[in-house]
Amino acid sequence: MESLDLKLTIGDQNKPICYVLIGHFVVSKSMKETILKNICYTDLVYLRINKKLQTQLERPEIEKLIFTTLSQTEDQYFVKIGKNYYVSNPENKITITINSHTFRVITVSSTRKTKGDISIQSKPKY
Numbered sequence: 001m002e003s004l005d006l007k008l009t010i011g012d013q014n015k016p017i018c019y020v021l022i023g024h025f026v027v028s029k030s031m032k033e034t035i036l037k038n039i040c041y042t043d044l045v046y047l048r049i050n051k052k053l054q055t056q057l058e059r060p061e062i063e064k065l066i067f068t069t070l071s072q073t074e075d076q077y078f079v080k081i082g083k084n085y086y087v088s089n090p091e092n093k094i095t096i097t098i099n100s101h102t103f104r105v106i107t108v109s110s111t112r113k114t115k116g117d118i119s120i121q122s123k124p125k126y
Contacts, residue, residue: 032078035085036070038103049108053094066096066105 046059057065073089080086084106085098097106 029075032070032075035078035098035103036067039066039070039098040102040104042104045105045107049105052107052109054110066108069094069096 041059041063046062049055049062050057069089069092070087072091073087077088077090078085079088080100083100085100087096087098088111089095090111093111095109095111097109098104099106
């Protein structure tokens with residue numbers, strides 16, 4: 001696995017309150033396949049996803065969205081921080097959080113917000 005640094009920006013992107021650097025690892029291609037094979041959901045996560053994305057999607061639509069997004073996301077956007085995987089998809093402008101032990105989807109966040117948001121930006125360590 002390749003080591004990277006994350007810069008966590010707190011506050012508005014133009015006027016950040018602070019930056020925090022966090023160590024993490026890019027997920028390997030085989031781990032991406034493992035995530036896709038074992039992904040699962042709780043009953044409450046469907047409600048949470050609809051609330052966070054401000055949608056009214058049915059369960060099969062949410063599962064299709066998650067699976068398609070994970071499948072199409074490049075490996076470099078899969079990172080593990082602590083006990084979770086964070087998958088950021090710039091095209092769909094969402095970040096999917098997955099528990100690394102159970103492969104359960106925890107939440108899906110929109111990255112469309114700019115004012116007052118918390119965003120994670122990856123920067124390769126050379």
